[in-house]
Amino acid sequence: xxxxxxxxxxxxxxxxxxxxxxxxxxxxxxxxxxxxxxxxxxxxxxxxxxxxxxxxxxxxxxxxxxxxxxxxxxxxxxxxxxxxxxxxxxxxxxxxxxxxxxxxxxxxxxxxxxxxxxxxxxxxxxxxxxxxxxxxxxxxxxxxxxxxxxxxxxxxxxxxxxxxxxxxxxxxxxxxxxxxxxxxxxxxxxxxxxxxxxxxxxxxxxxxxxxxxxxxxxxxxxxxxxxxxxxxxxxxxxxxxxxxxxxxxxxxxxxxxxxxxxxxxxxxxxxxxxxxxxxxxxxxxxxxxxxxxxxxxxxxxxxxxxxxxxxxxxxxxxxxxxxxxxxxxxxxxxxxxxxxxxxxxxxxxxxxxxxxxxxxxxxxxxxxxxxxxxxxxxxxxxxxxxxxxxxxxxxxxxxxxxxxxxxxxxxxxxxxxxxxxxxxxxxxxxxxxxxxxxxxxxxxxxxxxxxxxxxxxxxxxxxxxxxxxxxxxxxxxxxxxxxxxxxxxxxxxxxxxxxxxxxxxxxxxxxxxxxxxxxxxxxxxxxxxxxxxxxxxxxxxxxxxxxxxxxxxxxxxxxxxxxxxxxxxxxxxxxxxxxxxxxxxxxxxxxxxxxxxxxxxxxxxxxxxxxxxxxxxxxxxxxxxxxxxxxxxxxxxxxxxxxxxxxxxxxxxxxx
Amino acid sequence: xxxxxxxxxxxxxxxxxxxxxxxxxxxxxxxxxxxxxxxxxxxxxxxxxxxxxxxxxxxxxxxxxxxxxx
Numbered sequence: 001x002x003x004x005x006x007x008x009x010x011x012x013x014x015x016x017x018x019x020x021x022x023x024x025x026x027x028x029x030x031x032x033x034x035x036x037x038x039x040x041x042x043x044x045x046x047x048x049x050x051x052x053x054x055x056x057x058x059x060x061x062x063x064x065x066x067x068x069x070x071x072x073x074x075x076x077x078x079x080x081x082x083x084x085x086x087x088x089x090x091x092x093x094x095x096x097x098x099x100x101x102x103x104x105x106x107x108x109x110x111x112x113x114x115x116x117x118x119x120x121x122x123x124x125x126x127x128x129x130x131x132x133x134x135x136x137x138x139x140x141x142x143x144x145x146x147x148x149x150x151x152x153x154x155x156x157x158x159x160x161x162x163x164x165x166x167x168x169x170x171x172x173x174x175x176x177x178x179x180x181x182x183x184x185x186x187x188x189x190x191x192x193x194x195x196x197x198x199x200x201x202x203x204x205x206x207x208x209x210x211x212x213x214x215x216x217x218x219x220x221x222x223x224x225x226x227x228x229x230x231x232x233x234x235x236x237x238x239x240x241x242x243x244x245x246x247x248x249x250x251x252x253x254x255x256x257x258x259x260x261x262x263x264x265x266x267x268x269x270x271x272x273x274x275x276x277x278x279x280x281x282x283x284x285x286x287x288x289x290x291x292x293x294x295x296x297x298x299x300x301x302x303x304x305x306x307x308x309x310x311x312x313x314x315x316x317x318x319x320x321x322x323x324x325x326x327x328x329x330x331x332x333x334x335x336x337x338x339x340x341x342x343x344x345x346x347x348x349x350x351x352x353x354x355x356x357x358x359x360x361x362x363x364x365x366x367x368x369x370x371x372x373x374x375x376x377x378x379x380x381x382x383x384x385x386x387x388x389x390x391x392x393x394x395x396x397x398x399x400x401x402x403x404x405x406x407x408x409x410x411x412x413x414x415x416x417x418x419x420x421x422x423x424x425x426x427x428x429x430x431x432x433x434x435x436x437x438x439x440x441x442x443x444x445x446x447x448x449x450x451x452x453x454x455x456x457x458x459x460x461x462x463x464x465x466x467x468x469x470x471x472x473x474x475x476x477x478x479x480x481x482x483x484x485x486x487x488x489x490x491x492x493x494x495x496x497x498x499x500x501x502x503x504x505x506x507x508x509x510x511x512x513x514x515x516x517x518x519x520x521x522x523x524x525x526x527x528x529x530x531x532x533x534x535x536x537x538x539x540x541x542x543x544x545x546x547x548x549x550x551x552x553x554x555x556x557x558x559x560x561x562x563x564x565x566x567x568x569x570x571x572x573x574x575x576x577x578x579x580x581x582x583x584x585x586x587x588x589x590x591x592x593x594x595x596x597x598x599x600x601x602x603x604x605x606x607x608x609x610x611x612x613x614x615x616x617x618x619x620x621x622x623x624x625x626x627x628x629x630x631x632x633x634x635x636x637x638x639x640x641x642x643x644x645x646x647x648x649x650x651x652x653x654x655x656x
Numbered sequence: 657x658x659x660x661x662x663x664x665x666x667x668x669x670x671x672x673x674x675x676x677x678x679x680x681x682x683x684x685x686x687x688x689x690x691x692x693x694x695x696x697x698x699x700x701x702x703x704x705x706x707x708x709x710x711x712x713x714x715x716x717x718x719x720x721x722x723x724x725x726x
Contacts, residue, residue: 201709
């Protein structure tokens, strides 16, 4: 009990609180640790002279284990993201890089969160996983950062450059909050990201102290809410577009692993609780036999609903609360090191007889009165006020053989972990990397929803032809704008940059022959130009011959209402549930709306939506049905190479 | 109606974050050592680390900072 003067804190918090007394003998390791943390170079013995600012938040030093932890973490993220993006680019060359980044970062964040959630119960089931708990906050912050990449790219891709504020668009572009299948999935991901942000932002002992431990713990327990939100986000989003059974199975397995590990840990603790003796001797309750407690370790029992850690050390037995004041770590899974109960999570220490941290630290846990009768430990389950000194119960000589070895107990500040821990952790890390790479391969392979479309982003061409508004802005060109040697009639839908229609850009030139610059967007036979503003000029050289309108009769079609700009190639995929919110924003900005159907004479076609008079169909008629299977009845026309369907709100319905 | 409500909520959120950002800079510079004595003399890195959380929890810290003056 002579080494009560230091804290074996092995977490990554920046509170470098040092001892104010001498650290003789075996304290060298701890003193050296603090020396590294504080970044100064005192000679031993350490005294308060060297650490006048011992109660201060200071940057923590790195050690070998921390470096390896972060190297493996970063390597895993790079391996996963790189494998996914490289393979996806190879298998789906038309997929846009933004889509691949969004999917790589999002799935990586989900995988990391799954691992984060598994570590806790794994450590409860097998203490050899404790090394994974050390620096778990780095894993958590990495999860948030990958989620942030996913969220930022998604917000820019789907909700920026439109007629609404991006966050307003996020919450209002799909208002089907009352229907489960159509429920907007992006707000779910946003809320999950906010939770991960709060956890990452408060991942520091300053917040633990200033929010108070119960509030801090409650805040960090929200990780389970975030995980549930992400499961819903994936199920209602990606899995409704990429309908691969394998992908759904992979998500289900990750959920099952998290759930089963938590259940297993809970069942184990419940079993241990039930195994606790029930004999009662007035105020004292029979807790366990002395021999059932390993030397320098504890046995955790649950008496009257209170979890109590009974430690055996130096021929004595003491009982104190199982809950560490730092992050509610399980003290009963810790060890007596240098006379102090040492929490396995982050190395917080308490004196076993008083439950108080050695000075100058102030944390205290409750203690319990103990006595030993016939080699059995009896405990008074009524907790004494935290920090109350209770003399330890002495063990008859045969049971008082304390081992000073720390070889089997994980200590984060040492340069190497115990061999058994090292083997187990290496196996886990290797398995995780293999599983991650396999998931990246699987995810990249099963994606199917990429169209053969083009958006020549950054490539400006010159176009010329006649501007029409029938009723959407189109350019009818008879030149070889696409480099064809043979002149032919081409009809291009026209749009402005961002999520805006082109009406305002062609207002002054309707019916005129013009020349302007723009970027080509194309998907199969459908073509569109994103006009470069202020480049339109009258041009008398082109004089296209227009085709007359051809009525194709009444049709009853099944398909999906899309915004033509994204659908034709600006985004890929530019349709389906994952794109619904973006489509709604584009349509609100004046991008022509169309029905994408594969039922018209068995050929995939795009039919622009108009009302019965031929004017653009009011958005209210279809905006809540965008991106989902619909049935549209109407009169179909072909005009200047484009197809139109004249319909109305009452002739559009959602298909089951 | 729903869109208007969401719009109002989002702009309140922007206002909260904007004020939080301004407060966080002032707090990390002058306030943190008054609220938490352990932060006295802390380095630039520590003050940067607490910025995001301060933006999120500025009402709590503002109250403590004000109480520290009393």
